[in-house]
Amino acid sequence: MSTHKHYTGLIERYRDRLPVSASTRIISLNEGNTPMIQLQNIPRLIGKEVDIYVKFEGLNPTGSFKDRGMTMAVTKAVEDGSQAIICASTGNTSAAAAAYAARAGIKAFVLIPDGKIAQGKLAQTLMYGAEIIQINGNFDKGMALVKEIADHAPVTIVNSINPFRIDGQKTAAFEIVDDLGFAPDYHCLPVGNAGNITAYWKGYCEYAAGRVCSSRPIMCGYQAAGAAPFLAGHMIDEPETIATAIRIGHPQSWDFAWAAQKESGGWFEKFTDEQILAAQKMLSQYEGIFCEPASATSLAGALHDIGSGKRSRYGYFSMFCCASCDD
Numbered sequence: 001m002s003t004h005k006h007y008t009g010l011i012e013r014y015r016d017r018l019p020v021s022a023s024t025r026i027i028s029l030n031e032g033n034t035p036m037i038q039l040q041n042i043p044r045l046i047g048k049e050v051d052i053y054v055k056f057e058g059l060n061p062t063g064s065f066k067d068r069g070m071t072m073a074v075t076k077a078v079e080d081g082s083q084a085i086i087c088a089s090t091g092n093t094s095a096a097a098a099a100y101a102a103r104a105g106i107k108a109f110v111l112i113p114d115g116k117i118a119q120g121k122l123a124q125t126l127m128y129g130a131e132i133i134q135i136n137g138n139f140d141k142g143m144a145l146v147k148e149i150a151d152h153a154p155v156t157i158v159n160s161i162n163p164f165r166i167d168g169q170k171t172a173a174f175e176i177v178d179d180l181g182f183a184p185d186y187h188c189l190p191v192g193n194a195g196n197i198t199a200y201w202k203g204y205c206e207y208a209a210g211r212v213c214s215s216r217p218i219m220c221g222y223q224a225a226g227a228a229p230f231l232a233g234h235m236i237d238e239p240e241t242i243a244t245a246i247r248i249g250h251p252q253s254w255d256f257a258w259a260a261q262k263e264s265g266g267w268f269e270k271f272t273d274e275q276i277l278a279a280q281k282m283l284s285q286y287e288g289i290f291c292e293p294a295s296a297t298s299l300a301g302a303l304h305d306i307g308s309g310k311r312s313r314y315g316y317f318s319m320f321c322c323a324s325c326d327d
């Protein structure tokens with residue numbers, strides 16, 4: 001008998017660490033299992049001996065890491081008998097919600113901020129058959145509306161305030177440790193709504209508690225200068241940046257993100273749109289890795305911190321969530 005096992009998604013792979021039972025119907029598009037690509041040319045270019053890896057999340061089924069959270073959130077929504085899901089989105093969440101709803105055979109409602117979503121993402125979301133509701137206002141307003149609607153209608157919210165989203169997304173940390181054989185020294189990532197920093201930190205903590213790895217990384221959260229509530233120390237009302245996926249002034253996982261920063265000994269930093277776009281171009285031109293601006297914020301941050309000598313004695317690790325069909 002063949003021992004070969006076809007990969008069937010992150011819930012199957014990590015089912016003993018996720019809230020599913022033997023009878024749960026799993027809604028999956030074989031997300032996860034994304035490659036870690038070590039940068040070869042950029043370290044040489046900056047003249048530093050550093051190991052920088054990129055986790056290429058653009059290879060998820062709808063083009064971003066949001067699929068990790070959505071397989072879990074939609075699986076649980078269906079298990080609980082829900083016939084519809086709803087989210088506010090700057091782009092990637094809407095595509096993921098729409099795709100997994102299509103897979104499950106349920107309805108998806110997506111609230112998008114007017115004019116501030118990548119056209120490719122909008123087209124993709126429409127193709128999956130989602131009900132798109134364009135609103136007058138930004139992501140934060142959309143989020144408030146979603147909460148109001150879910151209070152009165154039989155729909156499940158699948159934004160990252162849904163705890164199952166975080167559970168699905170934490171598997172990216174598991175994959176990194178399983179791939180490297182240890183936890184990285186640093187984990188660099190963009191921070192918008194702060195669900196992902198929350199999820200990664202949860203994943204590393206669970207692996208460390210289970211002694212799968214002996215250490216946890218320092219978490220470095222990077223924001224766009226025009227949308228940097230974690231640098232301001234308070235929520236902000238008119239976030240502005242070209243990096244639409246992190247154009248958020250009222251992060252829903254505010255307390256969790258601060259906990260990740262404090263417990264890991266990490267920090268937040270912010271970068272201008274020019275710095276973000278320069279990093280995006282650098283990653284494309286020197287490494288052949290294309291990502292959207294939000295993801296490039298983590299390279300901008302990693303290079304800044306390496307350059308400032310903050311971490312020069314260590315091996316570095318960086319991660320990006322690249323969405324390939326965007327902007």
Ligand SMILES: *Cc1c(COP(=O)(O)O)cnc(C)c1O
Pocket residue numbers: 064065066092093160190191192193194195196197245246292294295321322323
């Ligand atoms: C959603 C998203 C982010 C922001 O993640 P949060 O969990 O909102 O902090 C960053 N980059 C990409 C590509 C995204 O899709």
